[in-house]
Amino acid sequence: MKKDFLAPVFALAAVCFLMSLLLAAGNRLTEPVIKQAAEERAQEAQLEIIPGAKEFEPVETSGLPKSITGIYRAEPDLGFIFMISAAGGYGGEIKLICGIDTEGRIIKTKVLSHAETQGLGTIVFESAAEYEGKDKNLEGIDAIAGSTITSNAYKNGISDAFAAFEIIKEQAEPDKPEKEEGSG
16 A cells, blocks of 8 residues: 555656656756857847947946946947846836937937736837937836836836946046146
C-alpha cells in the first residue's frame, strides 16, 4: 500500500526535475539570441528618435530620477536618448524613449511597451507628436480626457528625462567663474 503511494510521487518528482533541467538548458541556449534581438530593437528605436546619429554612446552619471533606465549620447553631437520606465500608468509601467537635442528640445518620443487599455489609454501614445519641439516646461501639453492617469504618467516620464538632461548639462559644464566687477 505504501509502495503504491510513493511510486507516483517519485515519478512526478523525477518528471519535474527533468523538465526543470530542460527549461534551464533552453533558457541558456536562447538567452544570447534574445539579448541580441533586444539590443537591435533598442538601436532601431534610437535611430528612429535621432535619425542622423552615427552611433550612441552610453552616458554614466549619478543622481538621476529613478525612472531613467539608460542615457545615450547621439554622435555626432545631436543630443541624448533617454530610456524611461514611467510608473503610474493605468495599466502599470510605461516604457518609452525620448530624444532631447543639445538645445533642450524634444526631438521625438516613442512608447516601447505598455499595458494600457487599448483605445482609451493608447490615445496618449498616438498624440506623442505634440511633444516634439517642446522644452522642459512642456507648455501646451494637457492630459487627455478619459486617459488622465496614462497622460500624467507619460508626461512625468518626459519631465524626468528633462531632469536627467539638466544633470548631464551641469556635470558636463564645470562651474564657470563669475566675471569680477570692475574688470574689463
